[in-house]
Amino acid sequence: MPEPTIAIVGAGVAGAAAAIRLAERGIAVTLYEAVAEPKPIGAGLLLQPTGQRVLAAMGLLDDALALGTRVDRLFGDTPTGRAVLDMSYRRFHAEAYGLGLQRGALMGLLWRRLRELGVDWQCGASAQGFEQDANGVTLRFADRAPARHAALILANGSFSRLREGMRVAQHAHPFPWGAVWTVLPAPQGFPQIELRQRFRSASQMLGLMPVGKAAGDDTRRGINLFWSLPVAELDGWAGRIGLDRLKAQMAALFPEVTPLLTELTDATQLREARYADVWMARWHDGRVLAIGDCAHGMSPQLGQGANMALIDAHELAAEADGDWPQVFERYTRRRRAHLRFYGQASKRLTPMFQSHAVVAPWLRDRFFGWGGRLPYIHQQSIATLAGVKTGWLWGRLKL
Numbered sequence: 001m002p003e004p005t006i007a008i009v010g011a012g013v014a015g016a017a018a019a020i021r022l023a024e025r026g027i028a029v030t031l032y033e034a035v036a037e038p039k040p041i042g043a044g045l046l047l048q049p050t051g052q053r054v055l056a057a058m059g060l061l062d063d064a065l066a067l068g069t070r071v072d073r074l075f076g077d078t079p080t081g082r083a084v085l086d087m088s089y090r091r092f093h094a095e096a097y098g099l100g101l102q103r104g105a106l107m108g109l110l111w112r113r114l115r116e117l118g119v120d121w122q123c124g125a126s127a128q129g130f131e132q133d134a135n136g137v138t139l140r141f142a143d144r145a146p147a148r149h150a151a152l153i154l155a156n157g158s159f160s161r162l163r164e165g166m167r168v169a170q171h172a173h174p175f176p177w178g179a180v181w182t183v184l185p186a187p188q189g190f191p192q193i194e195l196r197q198r199f200r201s202a203s204q205m206l207g208l209m210p211v212g213k214a215a216g217d218d219t220r221r222g223i224n225l226f227w228s229l230p231v232a233e234l235d236g237w238a239g240r241i242g243l244d245r246l247k248a249q250m251a252a253l254f255p256e257v258t259p260l261l262t263e264l265t266d267a268t269q270l271r272e273a274r275y276a277d278v279w280m281a282r283w284h285d286g287r288v289l290a291i292g293d294c295a296h297g298m299s300p301q302l303g304q305g306a307n308m309a310l311i312d313a314h315e316l317a318a319e320a321d322g323d324w325p326q327v328f329e330r331y332t333r334r335r336r337a338h339l340r341f342y343g344q345a346s347k348r349l350t351p352m353f354q355s356h357a358v359v360a361p362w363l364r365d366r367f368f369g370w371g372g373r374l375p376y377i378h379q380q381s382i383a384t385l386a387g388v389k390t391g392w393l394w395g396r397l398k399l
Contacts, residue, residue: 006151006153014293018317019114048385051310084369088382126142127162158294168280178228185221196209209224276297277343278297283295295339296342315334
């Protein structure tokens with residue numbers, strides 16, 4: 001007979017949150033992480049009202065609010081001053097807002113809770129494959145003995161190789177565009193900003209977002225800087241483009257960012273980001289389940305990655321009562337409409353913001369701003385940003 005524990009592979013947002021929510025229900029969990037000494041990396045993130053509700057259920061929202069920065073508005077324009085995006089959370093709900101947060105701050109909160117709950121967290125455990133039968137799952141590792149568990153949850157990212165072992169129709173298509181990003185301390189006198197974007201067609205995009213401070217850091221507030229690049233230009237960009245030239249391109253597109261760029265002095269401050277469009281016919285296969293980016297990776301354009309991961313964990317725990325194949329099947333039904341909508345929206349909208357396309361961004365520049373002034377369209381746009389839509393015409397997520 002298998003051990004009664006549930007194995008989770010990956011200690012990122014999805015895996016850590018799932019381990020927490022299951023442990024809170026008294027379910028024994030073993031969390032495996034390939035990295036020997038995990039350190040939180042990744043761009044700043046925007047926690048939507050949906051993700052905030054899950055953190056509140058974990059008792060972590062107040063801590064997140066103390067570290068992050070409220071974001072009430074998203075504004076994007078072109079160098080000529082044409083407004084492309086202008087969305088206010090308050091027009092969706094009077095008390096709604098986004099929360100700009102450093103990923104390291106969020107991971108610090110989740111990892112602290114894992115330790116408080118006494119979750120069995122095994123680092124330096126690189127899972128290589130698995131086999132399942134009617135009674136459980138055997139998880140294989142690179143440098144340790146196999147482990148037997150009652151069920152397996154895969155939460156190891158968009159480019160997971162373990163996902164390929166699931167007997168489910170699936171694909172993971174890398175997006176042709178990625179980004180370089182960093183979190184910089186706001187220089188003295190730098191204006192308070194909300195989520196700010198500047199576009200030149202779809203071939204150049206610069207984003208700024210306040211992300212508060214890191215855990216235990218009372219220094220200057222951080223601002224996440226995001227610069228779009230084709231994946232073909234990401235490899236070796238520092239030697240080919242050079243930091244000075246890259247900063248000049250940013251300043252030419254968005255001159256107001258110049259004071260912030262004085263804090264960017266070394267190419268190693270910029271990290272590279274690559275994304276994939278992950279589609280699965282369903283997210284369960286017997287005693288194996290995929291969650292987070294492993295199950296539904298998408299472009300960052302809609303700002304939903306961490307929020308989807310938190311919702312996955314929350315909704316899984318809500319179903320975790322009974323035989324695990326049945327739990328996972330119910331989870332798939334519970335998540336289908338929400339995940340399908342955002343997967344489709346991400347795939348359709350991304351070429352308007354990151355591509356070499358000409359017609360799509362031309363239409364975006366001329367109609368997005370105008371459409372956003374219509375109450376119904378604005379409501380639907382903000383509902384999409386807030387992470388609550390479950391269909392193109394109607395349907396709202398209930399957490």
